[in-house]
Amino acid sequence: MAQTLTPQQIFRRRTAGEPVAPGDAPQDNRHVISVLLENSVGALNRVANLFSARGFNLESVSVGETDDPAISRLTIVTTGNDRIIGQVIQQLGNLVDSLGVDDLTGSEHVERELCLLKVACDASTRGELMDVAKIFRANIINVAPDSMMFEVTGPTTKVNAFIGMMRPMGIREVARSGRVAMRRQLIFGD
Amino acid sequence: MTAVTAHATKPAAHAAPEPTPEVLSGAEILIRALEAEGVEILFGHPGGAVIKLYDDMDRVKPKFRHVLVRHEQGGTHAAEGYAKATGKVGTVVTTSGPGATNCVTGIADAFMDSVPIVVLTGQVPTHLIGNDAFQECDIIGVTRSITKHSFLVRDVTKMAATIKAAYHIARTGRPGPVVVDLPKDVLAAKAPYMPGDALELRGYSYAQQGDPEAIATAARMIQAAERPLFYVGGGTINSGASEVLTRIARKTGIPVTTTLHGLGAFPENDPLSVGMLGMHGTWYANQAVQNADLLIAVGARFDDRVTGKLEAWAPHAKVIHIEIDPACISKNVPVDCPVLGDVRLVLEELEPQVGPKDRAAWLARIAAWRAECPLDYATDDGALHPQAVVQALRDKTGGNAVVVTDVGQNQMFGAQYFTYVHPRSHITSGGLGTMGFSVPAAMGAAFGLRDAALAASAAGGDGAPAEPLPVISINGDGGFLMNSQELGVAAAHRLPLKIVILNNGYLGMVRQWQELFHEERYSHTDLRPSNPDFVKLAEAYGCVGLRCERAEDIRATIDAAWEVTDRPVVMDFRTVQKELVFPMVPAGAATDDMITQRFNPELTA
Ligand SMILES: Cc1ncc(C[n+]2csc(CCOP(=O)(O)OP(=O)(O)O)c2C)c(N)n1
């Protein structure tokens, strides 16, 4: 069904990141957003609540104190088109407890995730596991007769790859921290 | 009064000698803090968790008044009505558990409609929180997504600062409800009372002045536009911008449409007014939206009841959005020129930058649409039409009244046929659409207006006592019953409310959808078997009850009601059952697909 859009309608769809022509793919992007939050009772609840109440996608969230114990930093990973991401940022900013909201996605930043992984093993497979761990620079933090525990940090893609390599060996348990991120300081220009 | 030594912890060395703070209970500190905020009236209901507060109110005789409501939901809507009529913050007090949960609907209503209220809820003692104690409810958790912010006061020394912060947040920026949860032991605990600053709110700020460049861009777009239209919402009234908006519209000759909450922001009897837009807006307002080349949205939020199917709405219009809440900008419709700021301050900046322009062709097109399809209903069949009642109320008051509507068909007739000319003369539950809103909200409005008039006549030296505006409550027979218990409160306080029931014997608005979209299957919308005798009900509460069954008696009934000045009057108008609200954009349909009358083969034949 051919439908002609007015220039204004095209502008609005473009700005929202919605498909303009019938064949266009939806433009959902992953965003990493850093939030400084008052470290008070209920503040974290309000953030989590915001995502469920407004139907925003919450892929990962991690929280911890900053150098100021009264302030915590949240790193949130969310997906959506430009209109939705704009809403996420504005709604987070509207929370009385939020002290700053920063979308790191467009600029140079570092993302890291920590993963603890318990993998089944026996005497015959232990060596192979250790080889893989070495390639990923994962630490062995516990060894038992029938399992080993690894600690790996890095960008999410690396953690995913490590888990993927270990999967055929029999994963017993996975615990991932969710992503933390920080803007890079660019000394030599970008 | 017992003197107490100042804090040993404070180094007294250089400080000027401070008056020794009095040691008071948490409840009394709360009372003092409310007085300091200028609170005039509390709508409340006591219970175990707040009994200390009620005891201290009796003992210390606060400067504010407490009104005992008969249901906490009524109290919350009364606080909303008070806030909307006066522009001040409304206050509610309830006990813990069921008292607090009874407020939830009112809090959600205030959140959707940006009404500044502070709800003070009792809570079980701090050591019992989380224990499933008697009448415990995590009201902070329950209301988290329907409050602007909330506080649990765990420490009596933070009481005064928390109350100050609560009122500050409720009142400033985009207004909204704030819940303050007060554990019983904190109300009883003692602390030195020191009036002073609010809690530090490092993360809270709100827009005020607009960006001058954005305003200049807006002015250029306005000057360039051939077919501009002001689209005015409730934020305009909240910020006190009605006057400057009216001046700009008249100066530039740009027509104005308002939302349900914008009614009264621009006088509807002005030739530039095209009335309300949206689902039950006028045909000509919606035509103007669909054909405009520029929409100047002022304190409005592009609600789905305004836009209908979003993609098809205002397809040719560039959009300027003047708005205080950054999250409202480009939420539903990406805008071409956002101007973040207080609506009044922004419009005052804009005013000198825009001027007249010849837009006769555009105004002529709008006039043609108006002539083609005016707001209309059958006036020649002798039946008692609800629209006629609203028009008669308008004639009686000349628009000098505050109209508080409920939800349903009565709400739409109240919006369409009253012709609002003053800001704050129309109050309704728009965003949440809460049946049962009108009676308590009208009561709250009447308290606020009467107190303001009394204060004005006490202050004014010319001897003529200022008369408060009459408050008219318009209801359906369904919604009226949902908070009718407050009639007794209004009667006890001798409020001369004019309460209208447009009694069609049905949940009329639902019936309308059933007729139009569900093949006339009237599933559970007939109220006649369970409706009470509304006249007797009114009389049982100490109000005057009047019944009107014929169109020719409408005016006499209203005249009789206006004779009563010392108590509420309930008017039971037995209106035609099958009236429909037109025009109508069916839910989710495109604005261009507005239907203007009932499909009737005999009419079209
Ligand atoms: C608390 C609540 N329950 C249900 C609804 C859904 N609803 C919207 S309008 C309406 C009918 C209202 O009937 P009535 O009060 O008689 O008003 P009328 O439409 O007949 O004027 C209903 C049930 C609502 N808005 N609020």
Ligand SMILES: [Mg+2]
């Ligand atoms: Mg009805």
